[in-house]
Amino acid sequence: MTDATSSSMPAVTPVPGKSSLMTQDARTRKRNAAEARFKAYGIVAIAAGMLMLLILVFNIISRGTGAFQQTFVTMEVELLEEKLDKNGNRDPADLAKVSTFGYAPLLRTAFEAKVAERGIATELEPKAMAGILSAGAAAQLRDFVLADPERIGTTVEFEFLASSRVDGYLKDRVSRDSIANDKNISAEQLDFVDQLIELGVVEKRFNLAFITGADSSDARPEAAGMGVSMMGSLFMMLVVLALALPIGVAASIYLEEFAPKNWLTDIIEVNISNLAAVPSIVFGILGLAVFINYMHLPTSAPLVGGLVLTLMTLPTIIISTRASLKAVPPSIRDAALGVGASKMQSVFHHVLPLAAPGILTGTIIGLAQALGETAPLLLIGMVGFIASNPPDSIASGLLDPNSAMPAQIYEWAKRADPAFYERAWGGIIILLLFLITMNTIAVILRRRFERRW
Amino acid sequence: MALGWTGYLIVAVLVLTTLAFVAARARASATVDGDVRLLHSLPNYYGYNAAMFTAVPALGVMVIWLLAQPMMIENSVFKLIPDRVVGEGSSRALVMSDVRRVAEGLDIAVERGALTEEEADTIRTEEQDVRSILGGVGVALGSNVEPEVLQAAQQYRSKSEIGTFWMVLVVGAMTLVGGAAAIFVTNGDFRARNTVERGALGLLMLAASLAILTTIGIVLSMLFESINFFRLHPWTDFFFGGSWAPNFRGDSDLSILPLLWGTLYISFIALLVAVPIGLFAAIYLSEYAGPKVRSAAKPLLEILAGIPTIVYGLFALLTVGPALVSVFGRGDDGLLGVEWMSGATAVLTAGLVMGIMLIPFVSSLSDDIINAVPQAMRDGSFGLGATHSETIRQVVLPAALPGIVGAVLLAASRAIGETMIVVLGAGAIAKFSLNPLEAMTTITTRIVSQLTGDTDFASPETLVAFALGLTLFVLTLGLNVLALYIVRKYREQYE
Numbered sequence: 005m006t007d008a009t010s011s012s013m014p015a016v017t018p019v020p021g022k023s024s025l026m027t028q029d030a031r032t033r034k035r036n037a038a039e040a041r042f043k044a045y046g047i048v049a050i051a052a053g054m055l056m057l058l059i060l061v062f063n064i065i066s067r068g069t070g071a072f073q074q075t076f077v078t079m080e081v082e083l084l085e086e087k088l089d090k091n092g093n094r095d096p097a098d099l100a101k102v103s104t105f106g107y108a109p110l111l112r113t114a115f116e117a118k119v120a121e122r123g124i125a126t127e128l129e130p131k132a133m134a135g136i137l138s139a140g141a142a143a144q145l146r147d148f149v150l151a152d153p154e155r156i157g158t159t160v161e162f163e164f165l166a167s168s169r170v171d172g173y174l175k176d177r178v179s180r181d182s183i184a185n186d187k188n189i190s191a192e193q194l195d196f197v198d199q200l201i202e203l204g205v206v207e208k209r210f211n212l213a214f215i216t217g218a219d220s221s222d223a224r225p226e227a228a229g230m231g232v233s234m235m236g237s238l239f240m241m242l243v244v245l246a247l248a249l250p251i252g253v254a255a256s257i258y259l260e261e262f263a264p265k266n267w268l269t270d271i272i273e274v275n276i277s278n279l280a281a282v283p284s285i286v287f288g289i290l291g292l293a294v295f296i297n298y299m300h301l302p303t304s305a306p307l308v309g310g311l312v313l314t315l316m317t318l319p320t321i322i323i324s325t326r327a328s329l330k331a332v333p334p335s336i337r338d339a340a341l342g343v344g345a346s347k348m349q350s351v352f353h354h355v356l357p358l359a360a361p362g363i364l365t366g367t368i369i370g371l372a373q374a375l376g377e378t379a380p381l382l383l384i385g386m387v388g389f390i391a392s393n394p395p396d397s398i399a400s401g402l403l404d405p406n407s408a409m410p411a412q413i414y415e416w417a418k419r420a421d422p423a424f425y426e427r428a429w430g431g432i433i434i435l436l437l438f439l440i441t442m443n444t445i446a447v448i449l450r451r452r453f454e455r456r457w
Numbered sequence: 458m459a460l461g462w463t464g465y466l467i468v469a470v471l472v473l474t475t476l477a478f479v480a481a482r483a484r485a486s487a488t489v490d491g492d493v494r495l496l497h498s499l500p501n502y503y504g505y506n507a508a509m510f511t512a513v514p515a516l517g518v519m520v521i522w523l524l525a526q527p528m529m530i531e532n533s534v535f536k537l538i539p540d541r542v543v544g545e546g547s548s549r550a551l552v553m554s555d556v557r558r559v560a561e562g563l564d565i566a567v568e569r570g571a572l573t574e575e576e577a578d579t580i581r582t583e584e585q586d587v588r589s590i591l592g593g594v595g596v597a598l599g600s601n602v603e604p605e606v607l608q609a610a611q612q613y614r615s616k617s618e619i620g621t622f623w624m625v626l627v628v629g630a631m632t633l634v635g636g637a638a639a640i641f642v643t644n645g646d647f648r649a650r651n652t653v654e655r656g657a658l659g660l661l662m663l664a665a666s667l668a669i670l671t672t673i674g675i676v677l678s679m680l681f682e683s684i685n686f687f688r689l690h691p692w693t694d695f696f697f698g699g700s701w702a703p704n705f706r707g708d709s710d711l712s713i714l715p716l717l718w719g720t721l722y723i724s725f726i727a728l729l730v731a732v733p734i735g736l737f738a739a740i741y742l743s744e745y746a747g748p749k750v751r752s753a754a755k756p757l758l759e760i761l762a763g764i765p766t767i768v769y770g771l772f773a774l775l776t777v778g779p780a781l782v783s784v785f786g787r788g789d790d791g792l793l794g795v796e797w798m799s800g801a802t803a804v805l806t807a808g809l810v811m812g813i814m815l816i817p818f819v820s821s822l823s824d825d826i827i828n829a830v831p832q833a834m835r836d837g838s839f840g841l842g843a844t845h846s847e848t849i850r851q852v853v854l855p856a857a858l859p860g861i862v863g864a865v866l867l868a869a870s871r872a873i874g875e876t877m878i879v880v881l882g883a884g885a886i887a888k889f890s891l892n893p894l895e896a897m898t899t900i901t902t903r904i905v906s907q908l909t910g911d912t913d914f915a916s917p918e919t920l921v922a923f924a925l926g927l928t929l930f931v932l933t934l935g936l937n938v939l940a941l942y943i944v945r946k947y948r949e950q951y952e
Contacts, residue, residue: 035844042846046741049734053758053820056813060761063776064768254664262658263665276668281867281937282930283874285901286675289926292908293678300527300557315671322668348654376765379876379901383908410767417771417881425775432768443763 064432071430074211074226075166075174077137077200081114082159083149094153104142107149108134111141122203126196136193136206138165138226166206168225168423170197174208177422214430218392219412225423228416230431232394236306236386236406237375239395243310243402244317244374249367251314252321253356259322260329261351280319287316288380296384304385304405312384313374320373324366328359361453368446372439378410386411409435462621466519470632474512477636481507481643489645498650506649509656511636519628526620530613537609552606559602559610560617562591569594578611675930682914682923690917695924701887701898703907703918711921713928715887719897723808723883724872726893730812732865735819742820743827744849755824762817766877773810773882774801781806785894798894802884805893811878818868826860826947827853859947866940870933876901900925 028036085092087109088102112130119126119133126133134141141164149156165171169189172178180191200206217229255276263269291312295301301308332355340350381387386407395401407415409431416428485503489495496503531553538552563580566572571594572580580587587602643649687695690711698712738758742751778801783791786798830853838848854861884896885906907922914920 035847039844039846042849043741043745045737046745049737050741050754050758052734053738053761053816054754056816057757057761060764060768060772060813063772067775251664251667254661255667258658258661258665262661272665272668275672277941278934278937279668279671281870281933282675283876283901283933285874285876285904286679286926286930289904289908289923290671290675290678293682293923294674297914298528298678299524318668318671346650346654348657372763376767378765378767378770379880379905382876382880382905385909387909410765413767413771414877414881417774428771429775432771435765436768439763439765 064429064436067426068429068431068433070175070177070426071214071433072211073175073208074214075171075206075208076163077166077206078161078163079111079114079118079205080159080161081110081145082117083145083156084110084113085157088149088156089153094156096150096153099150099153102146104146107142107145110145111137118205122205124196124199124203126192126199128192128196132190132193133196135189136166136170136197136200138167139224140165140220140227165226166197168421170194170206171208171226172423173197174201174206175426177426214427215434218394219407219415222419222421225419225421225427228424228427230409230412230434232392233407233409233412234434235394235401236309236411237408239306239401239406240310240313240408241371241375243307244314244371245367247311247314248317248321248370252318252367252370253325253363255318256322256325256329257351257356260326261355262347276319276322280323283379284316284377285379285383287312288383290315291380292383302403302405304407305403306386306406306408307402308384309381309386309408310402312380313377316377316380317370317374320370321363321367324369325359325363328362328366329355331362332358358455361449361455365446365450368442368449372442372446375442376410376435376439378414381408381411382414387415409438462625463519463523466625466628467516470512470515470519470628473632473636474508477507477511477640478504481640484640484643485645485647485649488643496645497648498653502649502653503643503647505653506647506656507636507639507643509653510639511632513656513660514635515628515632518631519624522620522624522628526617526624530616530620533616534609534613537605537612539605555606556609556613559587559591559606560613562594563610563614566590566594578615580607580611676927679923679927679930682920683927686917686920686924689920695921699889701903703921709918711917713900713925715889716898716900716903716925717928718889719804719883719887720873720879720899720901722893722897723804723811723879723899724869726804726808727811727815727872728865728869730809731815731819731868734812735816735868736823736861738816739820739823739827740849740854743824744845744853755821758820759817761813762821764814766814766875769810769814770877770881773806773878777810778802778806778882781809781894797892800884800896802882802896803894804883804897807879807882808893810882811872811875814875814878815868815872818871819864822864822867822944823857823861826857826864826944829860830856857947859943863940863944863947866936866943870936870940873936874901874929874933876905880905900929904929 087106089099091098111134115133116130118124144162144164148160148162166174167189169178169183169186170193173194174197178189180194183189183191183194197206213227214229215234216231217227218232219229220227259269259272263272291308295308295311296303301311336354336358337350340354341347345353385405395404395406413428413431413435416424416431482500482504485496486493486500493500534556535553538556563572563577567574567577571590580590581604587607591602690709694710694712696713698710699714700710701712701715702710738754742755746754781803782798782801784793785791785795788794788796834852834856835848838852839845843851879899879902883899883902885898885902886896887898887903888895890897904922904925907919907925
């Protein structure tokens with residue numbers, strides 16, 4: 005339409021006698037150049053937007069995939085009886101008395117044995133050799149022994165996490181230059197690691213614990229995982245789904261089908277559209293003041309997070325539900341009323357089922373929004389501590405302190421050790437995968453079930 | 458313990474509701490000797506009617522009771538605490554939270570068997586070390602328990618127990634009476650469907666009014682705490698003071714102006730990025746692009762709006778910030794050889810990233826608005842010999858201008874309320890400066906930092922967050938209302 009008219013427009017010049025359709029005069033050239041420039045601005049703007057998206061995605065993938073791999077050290081450890089169970093009676097109470105410090109010598113001995121057996125040339129003290137392991141290695145040994153005391157006295161093969169510096173060395177994050185002032189690791193230890201890599205003792209592979217595990221303390225970035233915060237997010241989403249969907253649908257039905265046109269309805273409608281634009285942090289303040297300070301619900305609980313996110317998601321769900329209710333043609337209602345259904349029956353038996361796919365799509369999009377929201381969670385205390393155990397029941401999942409995926413990412417981003425940054429990017433990949441899945445489901449639902457009347 | 462009773466009560470109400478449903482349904486068909494055609498309503502409606510009368514009033518009363526009881530108990534226990542216990546640098550609210558904690562601890566101690574019910578009610582600090590008993594069941598207390606606090610806690614417990622007892626009694630009675638009455642009135646002529654539908658309509662209305670309740674909740678919760686804040690801190694300093702220097706030992710400068718400056722400056726930079734890119738993208742998509750380009754580019758741009766803000770925050774802190782430092786900082790090692798930027802967090806960092814986030818807000822809304830400009834106006838312009846870009850600049854854009862202004866205002870409101878990007882990317886220093894390479898702080902950042910960690914709701918340093926929140930709410934609400942007004946007015950023009 006417009007293209008045809010603009011491109012075939014003849015160059016009109018006001019000076020008579022000198023104009024020609026074949027050669028453009030200066031003014032026409034100028035106007036055409038301006039046209040080309042203007043169009044180029046548009047292309048540049050879109051390209052800029054795409055470029056930003058590309059940089060963002062590239063950045064997330066290149067920096068985050070590392071978190072899914074971890075360096076492991078395979079060691080055979082002899083569980084010496086004289087160190088772990090001096091009385092020799094395998095009494096759990098006695099075994100529990102040996103702290104992780106008691107297990108550290110076993111690791112040193114294991115390294116000494118490894119060096120002797122494989123003929124590794126190194127000047128390192130055994131203690132420094134064991135320093136390439138995660139600080140949690142001794143605890144891992146202890147847990148193993150306490151769970152299975154019969155294995156004391158035998159030699160068992162363990163896979164220990166390497167310390168985050170060694171892990172960073174294998175991932176090219178740490179180099180010999182960068183550790184010059186680092187007291188956690190030395191260049192000699194890296195030489196030792198190089199030798200172990202050649203022997204296949206140290207290797208990097210897929211790390212399931214990042215997806216299923218719990219967060220860890222500041223000193224052990226190599227052990228931190230997203231699993232428990234994922235559970236927190238899951239429970240929050242359950243609360244949001246259980247509350248926001250019925251309330252949102254009920255409110256939409258009232259506003260769309262029953263509400264009389266009066267000032268009260270107007271106020272409600274204006275209110276809903278304004279709530280959709282209130283900054284999320286304000287909902288956090290509301291949650292803190294009402295749910296925690298006034299009602300004394302437990303701080304950091306997914307239940308409170310879910311309630312806050314429900315209030316935040318409601319406007320989104322109401323707006324999309326009303327749109328899909330509106331899309332059901334009046335003839336459906338008229339037909340139902342015509343065969344004797346009441347108004348309520350026509351809505352619940354006919355309009356609502358026909359609008360269901362649209363409602364579902366809107367709900368999923370609202371949930372996806374809520375899943376990525378961070379700011380209100382900071383105020384109700386879902387950051388700043390380590391939730392170490394996955395919840396064991398629904399009640400504890402709802403009421404025990406937990407984190408949520410975005411809050412966990414924020415927590416890692418705030419820590420000082422750069423090894424946590426990799427985890428944060430990795431967490432973002434997981435979060436985005438969830439969001440992409442949810443949005444894809446929403447799009448498929450819309451394509452599959454959307455009816456054109 | 459109270460929670461346990463409430464749980465049982467809910468289960469009991471639900472069971473009775475089911476029973477009432479079954480009973481009323483059976484009674485209805487019994488009154489017409491099983492010939493359901495003689496009933497006024499379908500048999501299920503009699504069941505729904507009885508279920509509604511059993512559950513709804515009882516659960517409603519229970520919710521109100523649960524909301525009101527803590528407040529009433531606290532008010533009465535509040536008076537028991539003598540001023541002596543509320544020491545220097547403390548407050549009643551703090552002592553009250555101690556009381557709650559001790560009461561909770563006693564509950565747990567009884568539950569675990571460390572104390573009997575009777576001991577918990579009569580225990581005295583003079584005779585026993587309450588702190589260590591509670592510590593033994595996992596309730597750590599910060600200091601030794603004052604006798605008055607312990608007594609208040611015991612009062613608190615006994616009053617909650619009495620309250621819970623009465624609640625169980627009242628709610629239970631309401632359930633039984635409601636259910637019995639509904640079953641009693643059930644007979645073949647009873648207009649059950651009409652009652653049920655009236656009740657359902659009431660529930661729908663209740664759901665719709667939750668939106669109003671939320672708004673009222675937001676305003677009231679922030680208003681009350683803001684009033685508390687202005688009692689402790691002069692309002693002149695908040696609105697007109699020039700510096701922000703919270704000091705948890707008291708005597709802080711808490712002025713919103715430097716924060717407002719940081720907020721507006723960062724938002725301005727964000728709009729400087731988002732408006733040209735978004736607007737030109739919208740113009741190209743709606744005026745030049747073919748359907749193929751449009752259907753590919755539009756959703757791709759809108760992905761930018763769907764990415765959670767925490768991702769942008771991390772992007773600002775870990776990617777954009779260091780990249781800017783390598784250009785403007787680092788002295789001779791940097792790209793420009795200048796040392797203008799000292800850290801990754803800066804106004805420019807946060808502004809740039811926020812700008813990227815806002816591109817789709819500006820472009821989608823502007824796109825809709827440009828599309829709404831009637832084709833006849835373009836055709837008229839083309840007919841007079843204008844080129845495409847001249848038509849856009851001189852006809853389409855002026856016609857769409859109010860709508861575009863509305864879109865920009867909406868984006869601005871978004872920028873002002875944005876939290877995660879500035880928390881991670883903007884820094885924490887409150888100051889008036891024009892240098893975009895310096896770290897500055899914003900209203901939302903300060904709300905987060907004043908309300909996370911250990912908060913004391915009696916100090917102005919914590920309460921100021923509510924005053925900041927209220928200001929933020931009013932600011933964004935004003936911008937939204939203005940923007941919606943402009944957009945709506947513009948739409949009417951061409952419809």
